[in-house]
Amino acid sequence: MSEPGKTRFQIDLRRYLREQEEDRDLIRLICEIAEASKYIVNSIRTGDLGVAGTSNLYGEQQLALDVLADRILRKRLFHSGVVANIVSEETDDIIPVSPDCEGKFSVAYDPLDGSSLVDVNLAVGTIVSIYAGCNLFQSGRNQVAALYILYGPRTTLVYSTGRGVHEFAMNQLMEYTLVRENVRVAPSGSIYSPGGQRNLYSAGTESFVRQLEENGAKLRYSGGFVPDINQILMKGKGVFLYPHLQGQPEGKLRLLYELNPMAFLMEQAGGAASTGRVPILDLVPTKIDDRAPVFIGCREDVARAESLVAAQG
Ligand SMILES: O=P(O)(O)OC[C@H]1O[C@](O)(COP(=O)(O)O)[C@@H](O)[C@@H]1O
Ligand SMILES: [Mg+2]
Numbered sequence: 001m002s003e004p005g006k007t008r009f010q011i012d013l014r015r016y017l018r019e020q021e022e023d024r025d026l027i028r029l030i031c032e033i034a035e036a037s038k039y040i041v042n043s044i045r046t047g048d049l050g051v052a053g054t055s056n057l058y059g060e061q062q063l064a065l066d067v068l069a070d071r072i073l074r075k076r077l078f079h080s081g082v083v084a085n086i087v088s089e090e091t092d093d094i095i096p097v098s099p100d101c102e103g104k105f106s107v108a109y110d111p112l113d114g115s116s117l118v119d120v121n122l123a124v125g126t127i128v129s130i131y132a133g134c135n136l137f138q139s140g141r142n143q144v145a146a147l148y149i150l151y152g153p154r155t156t157l158v159y160s161t162g163r164g165v166h167e168f169a170m171n172q173l174m175e176y177t178l179v180r181e182n183v184r185v186a187p188s189g190s191i192y193s194p195g196g197q198r199n200l201y202s203a204g205t206e207s208f209v210r211q212l213e214e215n216g217a218k219l220r221y222s223g224g225f226v227p228d229i230n231q232i233l234m235k236g237k238g239v240f241l242y243p244h245l246q247g248q249p250e251g252k253l254r255l256l257y258e259l260n261p262m263a264f265l266m267e268q269a270g271g272a273a274s275t276g277r278v279p280i281l282d283l284v285p286t287k288i289d290d291r292a293p294v295f296i297g298c299r300e301d302v303a304r305a306e307s308l309v310a311a312q313g
């Protein structure tokens with residue numbers, strides 16, 4: 001498996017994917033995204049924090065970094081030669097890259113999630129969802145891969161192709177080397193990340209959070225979806241929620257490129273992800289801007305949230 005004298009954890013991403021005998025074109029795609037992250041991390045560390053003077057489909061003011069990160073990733077995907085369609089949080093529609101679907105992948109991504117946190121120096125990330133073929137409106141269960149890159153004190157890449165969740169860290173040569181294989185989360189945890197406004201929580205959600213607090217759970221919420229989910233995966237415990245709110249029944253987070261990839265990773269790590277009523281991965285998107293409420297993390301915690309939401313709304 002590894003050369004004598006070389007520890008298992010000096011394996012870089014491409015070699016690991018090859019050892020896992022992943023599809024050659026999928027390896028190429030994942031490594032292109034990894035390459036793009038090198039430019040994105042540099043733009044975060046040194047780039048212009050100002051506004052781009054434009055807004056996206058959601059009416060959110062785009063930061064220069066949002067637009068720059070989107071351009072960096074899109075360019076790589078266009079030139080990869082293995083992509084059919086893409087959609088990004090920063091684009092108004094699906095962007096066709098290649099007319100033929102055969103042997104190609106379609107990619108939904110959030111180039112810089114939590115971008116408004118950069119100017120207060122908090123961690124942000126890139127989130128990517130990958131399907132085989134041309135169709136981006138598939139159930140999240142059909143993803144062939146999901147990954148995120150977390151730009152924190154360390155730059156880490158976490159991916160799954162449906163055979164476990166594996167973490168890589170960027171070294172001083174900007175290579176991603178293996179840090180953790182087969183990341184797993186416990187059935188129940190002791191941290192919680194309550195997104196959205198508490199005073200707008202439904203009765204079921206309020207009861208769920210109250211029970212967590214009464215059981216001594218510690219509040220951990222950064223406002224960045226990627227670091228908040230990464231914490232649960234790497235500590236192996238906890239639950240994140242951005243639930244249905246009074247006046248906002250669909251919550252905030254987007255299904256295609258925020259919830260589906262994270263739900264895929266969390267289920268692969270032995271956790272669960274639910275709208276509070278059904279698994280996130282069972283939803284079939286109809287629009288690129290579909291949103292859904294989410295409870296994601298340790299499976300027993302998510303199950304308890306579902307039973308309280310079923311009982312109390
Ligand atoms: O600021 P709020 O309402 O708590 O929402 C936080 C959530 O919104 C987000 O910042 C949305 O990210 P974007 O920057 O991609 O819009 C998530 O990262 C995070 O989980
Ligand atoms: Mg986002």
Ligand SMILES: [Mg+2]
Nearest residue numbers: 110112113114
């Ligand atoms: Mg974003």
